[in-house]
Amino acid sequence: MRPAILNDLTKCIGCEACALACKEVNGLPDRDRRGTLSADTWTAVEHRNGLHIRRQCMHCLEPACASVCPVAALHKTPEGPVVYDADRCIGCRYCMVVCPFGIPKYEWDEPVPKVRKCVLCFETRLEEGRQPACTEACPTGATIFGDRDELVREAQRRIEAEPGRYVPRIYGLEEAGGTSVLYLSPVPFEELGFATLRDEPYPGLTWDILSKLPNVVSVGGVLLAGIWWITGRRETLKKARSGEISVEEALARKPPLVPLDDDDRAAPL
């Protein structure tokens, strides 16, 4: 079972019960509901073009944020949701730079600031077998919880059953390598501020480079040591030829000249 959420934008009535429930379960102050995510708002409903679009962490299948976190504070659980261990975080904010959806928010004014985003009620509800607070609160079933494969099938079924109602695309199916939060929309997604992203997972971009580094180190190390050895030999030879040092000393010096046989020993220069 891969936890996932399907947001059907044709069914959302903009009641914000999901946002309210999220705040309640996570103890977040209901200070400002302007339809945008913030450190205190982990899911928000944006009212746009006559539609109501729920925004939240997409819980990517291969999340960029978890891949870049130097201390694995943000990490993807085996079950699926991308969660945050506040005790590990050092506040480098690299996760915020790389998330292609711009999800993680920061507590800029707190003395011990945390990165904040939806964690799919992982510890509070999922681990007890319950669904997230947001999907449970939705009165119209616009946002529903289930297994990703089943939700994808459901989304496809809806598109086929009512082709006039939906744009034939499931957003999140392949974006960024696939996300756990999927969307169906009556209008093209670009018109609603959904970013057009690559289909390949983001972590691969840097792993392609990082994975080559051990080679760089080993080859580089041997190369540099070799240069030092060769230049040393050249220098010793030069000094011996110019008479600066004696032949015996040249032979005794480290790094040693190339392996000598008896002929070399007789006439090394």
Added chain:
Amino acid sequence: MSATADRPRPRIGVWQAVLLAILAFGAYATVIRYAQGLGAATNLSDAFPWGLWIGFDMLVGVGLAAGGFVVAATVHIFRMERYEPIARPAVLTAFLGYLLVIVALLYDLGLPWRIWHPMVMWNPHSVMFEVGWCVMLYTTVLALEFSPLVFERFGLKMPLKVIRAIYVPLVILGVLLSTLHQSSLGTLYVIAPDKLHGLWYTPLLPVFFFVSAVAAGVAMTIFESFMSYRAFGKRLEADLLRGLGRVIVVALGVYAVLRFEDLAGRGALALAFRLTPEAVLFWGEMGLGVLLPMALFAFKRVRASEQGLFFAALLTVMGFIVNRLNVAITGMQASSGVTYIPSMLEFAVTASLVAAGFALFGLAVKYLPVFPPGEVEPGRAPRRERRLALSRGTVALLWGLLLAGALGVAVSSALNGGAGRGDEAAPVAPLSAHVAEVEAELTSLPAPYTFPTAEESPGPVVFDHETHAALAESCLTCHASGWSVTIPGRPLAGELTYERIHEGDLCASCHDGESATAVDDDCAFCHGG
């Protein structure tokens, strides 16, 4: 020879006052940063989480310290021992540079007291993890490469012997570590292809960062030599600096070719010919910081003249600074949807770190054997001759270029309607128009909702849609102003006061004793939980 001839006194009279002023401002900024947090001290935001402290203090700081490993390798691995006299100042510059980078990190990290976490909490897939480790290890290497100066000063013979014995492996390790993290600072951005502007984004970022760091680090060594000449009367090894100049030509040449090839290959070259702030700053970086110094350094006449050497090195360093700031700030503006300008406090901290670097360098020169003995002859050349190498015309040219650049950025920004404003959301359509259609969609009513309970309350109030929906004519009865019962923008908890309800608002508009049980009739009716 008296001791004072070997211990030069830095002539930084007026500069001392400037230094103190900068440091005072920096101290103030420090207090704000730690007492009130990053939000108060910086102009960083959720949309723009990395700014001047990353772009300049980290990226520029690490890059300009690259001279250390290049010169150390030149002397100890390639055994060009004639460069020995500039090896120590280069290592000193690098060591101070990395120390300041670590201090800068303590400002930028949200939780700086946890800076040690990557030592025990690992994520080998993270580029930042690798950078952190490499910087940590390389700073240790630099400290060890620097230690002979301290050991010599205090006559500690045994540690000196130990260090000398392991010096070559240290230098090799230093080159390897530097190669790794200089390039990885570029790799940091490879995972953000949608965010970094096409003029700078490329999977080859690590290569570009490494090559430019070599060029800039060597240019910084030339720059430092001139500064030492001016401040401490240190003899200028013009012939060595000329040799370094040739290295810079090659490095910049390789860089320019790779860069333009990469842009063309990715179809991004056209971006350089639009009138945008990005394009203007791109040409500033490439034209002034790469092509011009490359051309200058290639001419023997320029390399032979002190003025030429200094000017070309200065251009290279400035071009490098513009490049790193372009990657970290300029190139990230358009995708962010906001315009980021560093706050005065951010500038104060950055300026303080630079000032501290200069000051510490001066102190090191004063108390440690940084320069070979006999190299510093403060009284020797008449002051007139020791004036630093820029003529009035050159300075005017530099200012002119700076102003032209600023004008270019301003004009192109205006033409583009301000850098990267995100789309504003469309105004909200009145929801009442959708109510009928929507009521048909309802599959279930919301679950019973418990209102936030104040301390003085006799008990929690639970609202159940089931009991109310049957009574109301339609959802509009309560949700006329939108589906939030309270007015949008007003906090639910804060405004649900005893006074407001018991004075006839909200629930009491129906619960008035006529349409429904009045709020004042029986406390337990509502507060029964």
